[in-house]
Amino acid sequence: MSPVPPAAEALVPQDLQLPKIDSNKLHHIFKKPGRDLDSLVTDFGSQGSAFEAIRNATQEAIKKQNISGMYEIEIEVHGHKLTVRGTVMNDGTIKIGTVFP
Amino acid sequence: MTTQAALENAVLEKLLNGKSEPFQILFRQYQASTVTKRQMTGAGFFTYFSVPSDVPPLPRAPSFCFGDVHAELTGLKLGAGFLLTVNKGYIYDLEAYSYEEPWPSNFELVRLYYDNDESRNEDKVIKSFHARRPIE
Numbered sequence: 095m096s097p098v099p100p101a102a103e104a105l106v107p108q109d110l111q112l113p114k115i116d117s118n119k120l121h122h123i124f125k126k127p128g129r130d131l132d133s134l135v136t137d138f139g140s141q142g143s144a145f146e147a148i149r150n151a152t153q154e155a156i157k158k159q160n161i162s163g164m165y166e167i168e169i170e171v172h173g174h175k176l177t178v179r180g181t182v183m184n185d186g187t188i189k190i191g192t193v194f195p
Numbered sequence: 196m197t198t199q200a201a202l203e204n205a206v207l208e209k210l211l212n213g214k215s216e217p218f219q220i221l222f223r224q225y226q227a228s229t230v231t232k233r234q235m236t237g238a239g240f241f242t243y244f245s246v247p248s249d250v251p252p253l254p255r256a257p258s259f260c261f262g263d264v265h266a267e268l269t270g271l272k273l274g275a276g277f278l279l280t281v282n283k284g285y286i287y288d289l290e291a292y293s294y295e296e297p298w299p300s301n302f303e304l305v306r307l308y309y310d311n312d313e314s315r316n317e318d319k320v321i322k323s324f325h326a327r328r329p330i331e
Contacts, residue, residue, distance in 0.1 A: 118237030119295055126241060126290075128330040164265070164276075164310070177325060181273055181294045189294035191276045192239075194260065194325070 115142050123193050130195050137172045145190075147171050152178045153188050197304040199233065202266070203242050203289055206277050209264045209307050215317045217253055221279075224250050224286050239275070239292035244285075252284025259324040262290075263310045270299025282330045 120141040124131050131144070138144040151169040161167065166179045180190040211222040224246045232243040262278040273294040280287045291298075309315045 116238065116295060116297075118297065122236035122238040122292060125236075128328075130328065179276055179278075179292075189273060191292040191294050192278060192290060194278070194327075 115145055119190070120145055123190075131174075131193070134171065134174045134176075137174075144171075148176065148178060148193055149188065149190060152180070152190065156182060156188055196301050197268075199240065199242075200230070202268075202291070202302075202304055203230075205304060205307060206264055206266070206291070207279070207286075207289065209309075210262065210277065210279055213315075213317045213320070215321060217321060218317065220251060220253050221281065221286055224252075228286060235298070237298060238295075239290065239298050241288050241290050243288045246285045250285075253281065254284075256284035257324075258282050258284075258327045258329040260327055261320065261324045263315065263320050263323065264307055265310070266291075266307050267305035268299065269303040269305065270301070271296050280327065280330075282327075287330065 123129075123145065124135055124141045135141050135144045138147055148169070148171055151171050152167060155161075155167050155169050156165060159167070162182050164179075164181050166177060169176050169178055174195065176193055176195055178190060178193050180188055180192075182188050207225050208222075211218050211225055213219070213222075225244075227250045228244040228246045230242055231245045232241075234241045234243075258281060260278050260280040262276065264277050266275045266277070268275055271293050273296055276292050276294075278290040278292070280290070
C-alpha cells in the first residue's frame with residue numbers, strides 16, 4: 095500500500111467538519127425549564143442542529159443590519175420567533191450568549 | 196475572588212436600581228427574597244428566587260424578562276451578560292451567560308455596566324421588557 099500523500103493526509107474528515115459546538119452552551123440554552131425550545135429541537139432533530147440554525151439566522155440578520163459589538167436581535171427560525179443576545183467579534187465572527195423565545 | 200452570591204447581588208442591585216415603580220417594587224422583592232436553587236451550566240448559571248407572598252407583586256402580575264447589565268470578569272475575555280425573569284409579577288430567576296467561553300470556576304468581578312455604559316434610560320429599559328409566557 096502506497097503512503098498517503100501529505101496533502102491528502104491533511105484533509106482527514108474531522109478537518110472538514112464544522113466547528114464543534116460547546117455542549118455547555120447547548121445545555122445552557124436548551125435545557126432551561128420553561129424556555130420552551132423543545133419544539134425547535136424536535137424540528138431540527140438535535141440541539142446542535144437547532145443551534146447551528148440559530149447561528150446562521152443570527153449571522154444573516156447581523157450582516158443585513160450591519161451590527162457590530164453587543165447585540166440583541168430578533169430572528170425567525172423554522173417559524174419560531176427568537177431573541178438572540180451576543181457579541182460580534184472584530185473579525186465578524188458572531189458569539190451567542192443566550193437565546194429565548 | 197468574587198463569590199457567585201456576591202456577583203448575583205451586585206448584578207441585581209444594578210439591574211433593579213431605578214426610580215420608576217417597576218424597579219422599586221422588584222428591588223423590594225429582591226431584598227426580601229431567598230435563593231432556592233443555583234444551576235451551573237458551564238456556560239453561565241441560573242439562580243432561582245423565592246419571594247414571600249406578603250411582598251407585593253408588580254401590578255397586573257406580568258411575566259417578562261430583561262437585562263441591560265453586563266460584566267467584565269477575570270477569566271472571560273468577552274465578558275458576561277445577564278437576564279432577569281419576572282414571573283407573574285415576582286422576580287423568578289437570574290441568568291448569567293458567557294459569549295461561548297467556559298464559565299470560570301474562580302473569577303474577580305472587574306466592573307458592571309449598562310448597555311450604554313454608565314447612563315441608563317429607565318423608560319427605554321421598561322420598553323425593552325420581553326413579555327414571556329407565565330411559568331407554572
